[in-house]
Amino acid sequence: MATLERLLELPAADLRQSLNQASELLASALDADKIDIFLFDPGRKTLRALGTSNTPLGRLQRSLGLDTHPVANGGSIADVFKTGDPHVTGHADQVPGELPGVVNELGVRSHIAVALVVDGERRGAISAQSAKPAFFSDDDLRFLVAVSHWIGALTHRAELVEQVTTAALAQGRRQAAEELITVLAHDLRNYLAPLMTRLELLHRRAELDGRADDLRDLDRTTSSIERLGQLVSDLLDVGRLEQGLFEIAPASMDLAALARDTAQALGTPSVDVRVEGPAELTVVADRARLRQALENLVSNAIKHSPAGKWVLIKLTSELITGEEYVHVDVIDHGAGVPPELLPRIFDRFVTGGSAPGVGLGLYLASRIAAAHGATLTVNSPPDGGATFRLSLPASGPSDLRGGA
Numbered sequence: 001m002a003t004l005e006r007l008l009e010l011p012a013a014d015l016r017q018s019l020n021q022a023s024e025l026l027a028s029a030l031d032a033d034k035i036d037i038f039l040f041d042p043g044r045k046t047l048r049a050l051g052t053s054n055t056p057l058g059r060l061q062r063s064l065g066l067d068t069h070p071v072a073n074g075g076s077i078a079d080v081f082k083t084g085d086p087h088v089t090g091h092a093d094q095v096p097g098e099l100p101g102v103v104n105e106l107g108v109r110s111h112i113a114v115a116l117v118v119d120g121e122r123r124g125a126i127s128a129q130s131a132k133p134a135f136f137s138d139d140d141l142r143f144l145v146a147v148s149h150w151i152g153a154l155t156h157r158a159e160l161v162e163q164v165t166t167a168a169l170a171q172g173r174r175q176a177a178e179e180l181i182t183v184l185a186h187d188l189r190n191y192l193a194p195l196m197t198r199l200e201l202l203h204r205r206a207e208l209d210g211r212a213d214d215l216r217d218l219d220r221t222t223s224s225i226e227r228l229g230q231l232v233s234d235l236l237d238v239g240r241l242e243q244g245l246f247e248i249a250p251a252s253m254d255l256a257a258l259a260r261d262t263a264q265a266l267g268t269p270s271v272d273v274r275v276e277g278p279a280e281l282t283v284v285a286d287r288a289r290l291r292q293a294l295e296n297l298v299s300n301a302i303k304h305s306p307a308g309k310w311v312l313i314k315l316t317s318e319l320i321t322g323e324e325y326v327h328v329d330v331i332d333h334g335a336g337v338p339p340e341l342l343p344r345i346f347d348r349f350v351t352g353g354s355a356p357g358v359g360l361g362l363y364l365a366s367r368i369a370a371a372h373g374a375t376l377t378v379n380s381p382p383d384g385g386a387t388f389r390l391s392l393p394a395s396g397p398s399d400l401r402g403g404a
Contacts (some may be wrong), residue, residue, distance in 0.1 A: 043218075057106060076095050107131045110134060111127065113126065118159075126147070192228065203215065218365075246320035248371045250397060256315055271311060273302070283392065284396030324394040327390070330388045
């Protein structure tokens with residue numbers, strides 16, 4: 001009971017520290033030469049001793065690198081983890097399949113081990129070892145079984161604390177980054193307006209003087225500044241979304257005409273943008289915001305499309321539970337979305353591969369879709385290519401129609 005009470009007093013701020021301290025307590029209570037608390041590492045398929053008593057045998061184990069046990073190598077500790085059955089022996093050197101390092105290098109003779117269950121899941125094993133034959137009793141094994149429940153609770157508590165701490169640090173870094181980005185975007189916008197004005201004046205002078213080379217350079221510079229302006233707008237929109245200030249003004253509009261305008265504006269000599277669908281398709285939506293979402297989707301498709309291929313904007317409509325929905329599919333012929341990015345593809349600052357960008361376009365497109373009562377999904381088959389589908393109610397967001 002004294003050992004269990006001291007286990008409850010252990011801090012849960014650091015998992016490894018907590019398990020090392022627990023191992024020390026158990027080594028003292030059992031008079032063991034070594035206590036190990038193993039946790040399974042699914043990535044490496046190994047049992048790792050996250051807690052080991054600071055005893056001569058424990059230090060020797062670490063120096064020999066015997067504190068990790070590949071499950072495939074077998075041994076009594078791996079068997080306990082796989083089966084959940086306790087292990088007890090007073091002659092480890094006579095146990096078939098025991099790891100040679102345990103018997104020969106460490107000189108273990110007596111060994112008891114039980115499974116470690118954390119939050120209802122078998123996650124590892126607790127092992128007590130001695131160099132003396134026939135050292136542990138049945139009472140010692142029952143004690144270790146009882147203690148394993150407390151170690152499981154301690155492990156779960158420490159893991160929760162680590163998760164909360166990690167999440168808090170990530171949230172703090174994200175908030176600091178968002179504040180910095182918002183301030184920077186405001187400052188950049190203040191510089192862009194006079195810069196565009198100066199470029200327009202230079203453009204007029206070049207036209208009057210007939211300087212064709214200067215006109216081409218100014219056009220390219222203006223295009224670059226406009227792209228920078230769009231990035232600044234995206235950054236500011238992220239700030240508005242986080243502050244709940246992002247609003248839309250839906251009105252009747254022709255989605256087909258918007259798709260054609262977007263294709264003409266964003267198509268490049270190396271990647272053409274095509275439109276497929278009806279000549280006219282009326283929806284109730286915020287034209288400026290829908291243009292922003294569509295441009296972000298098409299720009300993303302162009303970035304990931306190889307030269308000589310094309311991006312397709314496909315428009316369709318269908319009735320869903322008696323209501324007309326319009327689908328905008330943006331289809332590319334690139335390598336597709338990496339599987340590990342699919343769950344996070346619409347998060348902020350998520351980018352993949354070597355394509356340029358800061359990872360805001362798809363996030364903003366998804367939030368614009370949500371503001372319209374629409375959905376934005378992605379389908380990326382293993383053989384390549386990606387289809388981003390924007391599905392929106394043709395009659396506009398339900399909250400602006402008196403719906404639920």
